[in-house]
Each structure stands twice: as structure tokens, then as C-alpha cells.
Amino acid sequence: MSKDSSFDLLEVQTASLTQATAKIENRTPKSSIIRGPYLQQGTDSSIIIRWATNIPAQGSVLYGTEPHKLLFKATETAITCDHTVKLQELESDTKYYYAIATSAEVTQSSEDNFFVTAPKQPKPTRIWVVGDSGRGNDIAAQVRDGYLKFTGTRHTDLWLMLGDNAYDTGTWDEYQQGVFEMYPQILRNSVLWTAIGNHDAGSASSEWQTGPYYELFNPPTQGEAGGVPSGTAAYYSFDYGNIHFICLDSYGSDRASTGAMLTWAAEDAAESDKDWQIAFWHHPPYTKGSHDSDTEIELIEMRERALPVLEAAGVDLVLSGHSHSYERSYLIDGHYGTSDTFTLQMMQDRGSGQEDNSGAYQKPSDAAHTGTVYIVAGTSARADEVSPHPAMHTSLSIPGSLVLDVQEKRLDVTFVDDLGEVQDYFTMKKG
Ligand SMILES: [Fe+2]
Structure with missing residues (x-):
């Protein structure tokens, strides 16, 4: 036997052993x-x-x-x-x-x-909302636990993520830590609806609908859950009972007034006959927190272009994040300029919206330009300093999340901190 052929034999024996080992392992796969x-x-x-x-x-x-x-x-x-x-x-x-x-x-x-499953008729509905939650840190865990303490045995019917769901660039690993390891319990029994933020877009393309954000989530693109088909997962709408939700993409999609997104949003919001319309996206139209809506392009364009469309359709509530603050406006309408152009005439109600204070905000059913409340809820994993914006009734730098309770023609909004304590609240009534 030549030296070469003995080496060949050794290689064949080694290969057979490797295959045999692989077969044994294949017989007992550990699926997890x-x-x-x-x-x-x-x-x-x-x-x-x-x-x-x-x-x-x-x-x-x-x-x-x-x-x-x-x-x-x-x-x-x-x-x-x-x-x-x-x-x-x-x-x-x-x-x-x-x-x-x-x-x-x-x-x-x-x-x-x-x-x-979602109801066909109005039903008391609890909605949990987190913003800028995706840091996978202790604050995110505390905010989650604060909400779980607050809600107790009350089931969360659905929940919203307002973008920046996974820091720093929305990778698979960051989604694992920021979302799937942070909220395993609520993911299992409450439907999650997400908006894309600039950090998520670090690894995802709205134009091509690729990357972890688009591969992980299945929003309706063909009106599967009600509303006008958007044709894209970047922005979409859905119904739940007597509530219509509109999710926009304030970062990676065209924000032009005549562009596909706002053309669709105008049609979708106008067609809805639900008691309540709630819109959400990442970049806030009004903020003086870690971002400034007077100077940043996404914020300015969403304010100038999306708000007239939504206010004309009577949208009641707009939720955003991006700034790591809690900022809640008065019931306002028609404020599309910088903060120094805000006037008292833009306030449909100059009170707190609190029943035990100046009274709940009151809106007629389905009427255009009768007032919207704008909320920045971006402190679900970090709270930064915030200054007053004239449209805001309340501005806080406290870690927390938002709770919406809809019961027929009544909407209660509560900001809950990381200890489960209520830090702000107001009520809106219809009709
Ligand atoms: Fe952001």
C-alpha cells in the first residue's frame, strides 16, 4: 500500500465516522x-x-x-x-x-x-401603546412591568409600537432583545401593530419592504382588517370594533401631499364611519423634547402635509414617539406652522380634558376640524429633557407608556409610569 492510499483510507474512515455522527444527531434533532x-x-x-x-x-x-x-x-x-x-x-x-x-x-x-378575535360591534377596548421602546434595557422592562401592574387582570385587546422598536439599527439581534425577549407574555396573547421608526429603518427599506422590520411583521396591505387597501406594509389601516386605526410611515415613504401615502390616507380616513379614528406614526408633528418639530424635516412635513388631511377627516387622536418625552396637546385644530405661530384660536378646548378638572373634551360625531389631541409617547425605554411647546397641555420627562380605553363614545387616555402610577389622563367624548 502506498503512502498516499493509506492517507485516502484514513480520510474515508474519518468521513464515514462524521456521517454516522451526523445521522445520530439527525435522528434526535433538538427543535427549539x-x-x-x-x-x-x-x-x-x-x-x-x-x-x-x-x-x-x-x-x-x-x-x-x-x-x-x-x-x-x-x-x-x-x-x-x-x-x-x-x-x-x-x-x-x-x-x-x-x-x-x-x-x-x-x-x-x-x-x-x-x-x-376582534369584535364586529363596539366593545370596551384596552389598547397599550409604547414608543421608542426598543433598547432592551432596564427602563423598558420597568415600563412594561408598570403597565402590567396597572392593567392587572384586564386583558390588553391590542397594542401599538410607535417606532424605534429596536435600537440601534433595527437588526435581527436588536429585535430579539428589544421586542421578543422584552415582551414575550403580551406578544403571545395580544395582537401587535407597529409603525416604523428611523432606527428600525437602519436595517429595513420601506421602498422594497425588506429587512427585519418588514420580515417580522404582517400588517394588512389589502384592507384585510378593514379600511382602504394601502398596497404596502409601510403604512396601513385597520378596524377594531368602533375604532379605525391609521398607521403612517414618517421616514422611509414619500411624504408629499400628492404622494401615494397621503393620497391613500386622505381616502382611507374619509371613508371610515367608525366612532373613533386614531392615527399613529413615529415622527411627531409637535415636540420640544429630544427632537424639535420647528427644525426637523420629517416632523415639519408630517405636520404641514398629513395633519390637514387627517383633521379634515375628523381624526381624534395622533400618537407619535421619536422624542423621548411625554407631551400631550390640548384639543386643537389647524396648527401647521412652527410653534411661534400657535394661537388661542387653534384651541377647540383650552382645558385639561380631565373630568374632575375642566371637563372632558367634547366632539361632535364625525365632524371635520373639530379638534385632535396630539401625544408624544416616546419614553418607553428612556426619558430625556423636554421644554414646553405652546400646543401642549402637559410635558413630562418620565419613563412610561400610554393606555387607551374606548367604551362606545368615550375615550380615556392615561399615561402610566414605570411604577404603574398615573402621571396624566384625559377623556374625550363624542356626539
Ligand atoms: Fe426616532
Whole structure:
């Protein structure tokens, strides 16, 4: 035997051993869930359940209205690590339990795995809102726990992220830390609706709808959850009971008045016949916090171009982040210039909106230019200094999050700090 052929034999033996080891490992794969489960695009008859596994597999969701009788099953067609299962033909306003599985093996189930489909009729609704939450830090955890203490056993019907969901550049790892490891419990049983911020856009393209932000979330693009189809995941709308939500992209999409986004928004907001219209996006039209709405282009353009469209459609509430402050306006209309052009005539109500103080804000049903409240809620992971803006009733530098409670023609807004204490509140009534 030549020297060369003995080396060949050794190589063959080594290769066989490696293959045998691989076969043994393949027989006992350790499948684990590395992201989720989390809920997307909830409607009154459908929902999307997402999760990710470390090894590719075919995903299934078992579901039913009793926790230990998951009688229904939906299976995805692809073999993948990134699982997306849409459940359809569901009853409205109904609690379903679910388990996620790969191949035949149930990999995750618990009594925390449930969702409640959206109602067709008005229903008391609790909405949680976080802004600039994506730092994966102690403050974000405290703000989360403050809200959980505040809400107690009251289920969160849906929740909003106002952008900068993952610092510093919206990568997969940053989304893992800032979102999926920070909010595992609420992701599992409340549908999350997100807006894109400038930090998320560090790794995502609104034009091409690529990158972690666009790959992780499934907002409706074809009007699946109500509203006019936007044709893009960058901005979209949806209904929940008697509330219409409009999400805009203040960063990566064209903000021109005649552009696709604001043309769509005008049509969408005008067509809605819901009692309440709530719009949200990242860059605030009014702020004197860590950003200044008098000098920064995204903020100026959203104020000058989006606000006239939304106020004409009677939008009630606009939520933003970007500044790491809590700033809450009076009930105002028609303020599209810099802060030094704000006048008392722009105030539809010069009070606090607090029932135990100057009274709730009152609006007629579905009337154009009858007042909007603008809120910056960007302190869910950090609070920076803030100065007064003349449109603002309250300006605070306190870590916290926002709670919206809608009950028929009444909307209660509460700013809850990181200890679960109420730091601001007001009420708006319709009709
Ligand atoms: Fe931002």
C-alpha cells in the first residue's frame, strides 16, 4: 500500500465516522423556539400566528375555544425556520386557545397561548401603546412591568409600537432583545401593530419592504382588517370594533401631499364611519423634547402635509414617539406652522380634558376640524429633557407608556409610569 492510499483510507474512515455522527444527531434533532409565538393582523374572523425555530420544519397551529380541546388545526405549506400560520373562519369577539407545533410534535402550548378575535360591534377596548421602546434595557422592562401592574387582570385587546422598536439599527439581534425577549407574555396573547421608526429603518427599506422590520411583521396591505387597501406594509389601516386605526410611515415613504401615502390616507380616513379614528406614526408633528418639530424635516412635513388631511377627516387622536418625552396637546385644530405661530384660536378646548378638572373634551360625531389631541409617547425605554411647546397641555420627562380605553363614545387616555402610577389622563367624548 502506498503512502498516499493509506492517507485516502484514513480520510474515508474519518468521513464515514462524521456521517454516522451526523445521522445520530439527525435522528434526535433538538427543535427549539427561538422567537415568539406572536400575533399579527387580527381581524374579526382571522389572525396570523408567527414564531421561529432553530431548525427548518413544517409548522402547525392547533386551536380551539377550550384550552384542553384544541380541535382545529392549520398547517403551513413550507418547510421553514420562520413560521407563519393564518387562522381563518373564526368567530368574532371569541377567545381561542392555541398551541404551536412543528411536524407532528407539539412544541409549545400553555394557558397563556390565547387570542381574542376582534369584535364586529363596539366593545370596551384596552389598547397599550409604547414608543421608542426598543433598547432592551432596564427602563423598558420597568415600563412594561408598570403597565402590567396597572392593567392587572384586564386583558390588553391590542397594542401599538410607535417606532424605534429596536435600537440601534433595527437588526435581527436588536429585535430579539428589544421586542421578543422584552415582551414575550403580551406578544403571545395580544395582537401587535407597529409603525416604523428611523432606527428600525437602519436595517429595513420601506421602498422594497425588506429587512427585519418588514420580515417580522404582517400588517394588512389589502384592507384585510378593514379600511382602504394601502398596497404596502409601510403604512396601513385597520378596524377594531368602533375604532379605525391609521398607521403612517414618517421616514422611509414619500411624504408629499400628492404622494401615494397621503393620497391613500386622505381616502382611507374619509371613508371610515367608525366612532373613533386614531392615527399613529413615529415622527411627531409637535415636540420640544429630544427632537424639535420647528427644525426637523420629517416632523415639519408630517405636520404641514398629513395633519390637514387627517383633521379634515375628523381624526381624534395622533400618537407619535421619536422624542423621548411625554407631551400631550390640548384639543386643537389647524396648527401647521412652527410653534411661534400657535394661537388661542387653534384651541377647540383650552382645558385639561380631565373630568374632575375642566371637563372632558367634547366632539361632535364625525365632524371635520373639530379638534385632535396630539401625544408624544416616546419614553418607553428612556426619558430625556423636554421644554414646553405652546400646543401642549402637559410635558413630562418620565419613563412610561400610554393606555387607551374606548367604551362606545368615550375615550380615556392615561399615561402610566414605570411604577404603574398615573402621571396624566384625559377623556374625550363624542356626539
Ligand atoms: Fe426616532
